[in-house]
Amino acid sequence: MKNGTLYIFLLKGTYAYTADRNWENDVEVKRSGCNPNITRDIAYQLINGETGRNFNVILGGGRKMFLPRGQFDEQGQEGSRFDGLNLIEKWKQFKSKTGKSEYVWNRNQLVKLGEVQNLLGLFTDSHMSFDLDRDPNVEPSLTEMTQAAISVLSKNDNGYFLFVEGGMIDQAHHLTYAQKALGDTLAFADAVQRAVDITGRDDTLIVVTADHGHTLTFNGYAGRGSDIFGLAGLGEDGLPYSVLTYSNGPGYAYDKSGKRRDLREDHMGKKDYKFPVQIPLSRETHDGEDVPIYALGPWAHLFSGAYEQNVIPHVIAYASCVGDGITACEQDMRRKRRKRSYKFARPHRKN
Incomplete structure (x- = not known):
């Protein structure tokens, strides 16, 4: 340099x-x-x-x-x-x-x-x-x-x-x-x-x-032009699923009977909306995946x-x-x- x-x-x-x-x-x-x-x-x-x-x-x-x-x-x-x-x-x-x-x-x-x-x-x-x-x-x-x-x-x-x-x-x-x-x-x-x-x-x-x-997941198969903070489609239970979900955290998506919550009744456009999760926790956890690294400038090629x-x-x-x-x-x-x-x-x- x-x-x-x-x-x-x-x-x-x-x-x-x-x-x-x-x-x-x-x-x-x-x-x-x-x-x-x-x-x-x-x-x-x-x-x-x-x-x-x-x-x-x-x-x-x-x-x-x-x-x-x-x-x-x-x-x-x-x-x-x-x-x-x-x-x-x-x-x-x-x-x-x-x-x-x-x-x-x-x-x-x-x-x-x-x-x-x-x-x-x-x-x-x-x-x-x-x-x-x-x-x-x-x-x-x-x-x-x-x-x-x-x-x-x-x-x-x-x-x-x-x-x-x-x-x-x-x-x-x-x-x-x-x-x-x-x-x-x-x-x-x-x-x-x-x-x-x-x-x-x-x-x-x-x-x-x-x-x-x-643990944020991007779900398929939403139609072209769909809102990323909205719904992606219907599950086999006839209830919609969201484009974005978490594996765990405070936004538990099931009611007391074990049935999934109908997300159409949620206000998903709110900035503090808690997105659906599968496992209830007070706080969402980190995941175990590798993370990317990007570099620009002198010796950037070493970051590969x-x-x-x-x-x-x-x-x-x-x-x-x-x-x-x-x-x-x-x-x-x-x-x-x-x-x-x-x-x-x-x-x-x-x-």
């Missing part, structure tokens, strides 16, 4: 060492029987951890995890921490020593952002909203956050690594909100497209993948075939010339040395 620029889309975090994904603040750690002064929570690690404190851009939700009890954020929501720490102020104090830094909490502040070296944006007190529920006057879109991040990071002559998650896709599937899940999938696709549009293929590697799939997920970071490290293993830059230097040694080698002479 020309300048080592690396851009990557993946799902899940890169900075926290934790035994429980719910340990977002010190209260949750203590509630589980651990000492939060020893077992640090996720928000604390993001601001103070060896990896997290070196991030130049942090954008997302969870504002109450960064504020102490008794202190309220810009929207009047109380903080959750018991340790009295204001991690937002901690970030401001630390980053002020490393360049111009800015903390933002709404969309307007983000889109009007000036020249900064460090950026922290916390737009909700907890999870970000589903894209179909998002208030565009308060919460930025994933595309807007992606563009802002690239704008800040691309000023680094040494290149950058950006990790973007469409995290609400997973949350919607767990609730069998198919319409919201696909809405956030489209929002994620828009963010990927924006990244493609504002970066160069000669020096930017973009990788898109997932950590798992869900079927392989274990732990291969991915090794290929990324190779392409971006970082880490302790063999890298593309190292191999390029070896090739150049071999060419020079061949060029200046003494020719063989016959006696």
Whole structure:
């Protein structure tokens, strides 16, 4: 790559060492029987951890995890921490020593952002909203956050690594909100497209993948032009089946007698409609299928075939010339040395 620029889309975090994904603040750690002064929570690690404190851009939700009890954020929501720490102020104090830094909490502040070296944006007190529920006057879109991040990071002559998650896709599937899940999938696709549009293929590697799939199924044989959120046809019991169903989850499709529910009586067009499932569960599960991976840019051809997920970071490290293993830059230097040694080698002479 020309300048080592690396851009990557993946799902899940890169900075926290934790035994429980719910340990977002010190209260949750203590509630589980651990000492939060020893077992640090996720928000604390993001601001103070060896990896997290070196991030130049942090954008997302969870504002109450960064504020102490008794202190309220810009929207009047109380903080959750018991340790009295204001991690937002901690970030401001630390980053002020490393360049111009800015903390933002709404969309307007983000889109009007000036020249900064460090950026922290916390737009909700907890999870970000589903894209179909998002208030565009308060919460930025994933595309807007992606563009802002690239704008800040691309000023680094040494290149950058950006990790973007469409995290609400997973949350919607767990609730069998198919319409919201696909809405956030489209929002994620828009963010990927924006990244493609504002970066160069000669020096930017973009990788898109997932950590798992869900039990959502696309059923046949719906007629041409059918609504994907509607009905596909009739089963042998004379009742309709939907184009989209889940194997399990909260949208159980049978009544107490074991007879399938007549979906024609449902309001399937609602964005929070729970799509039919076969097995009743409070939350839909992940599935066990392989997930795809797509890549564009330098060394994108290495992301092909079927392989274990732990291969991915090794290929990324190779392409971006970082880490302790063999890298593309190292191999390029070896090739150049071999060419020079061949060029200046003494020719063989016959006696």
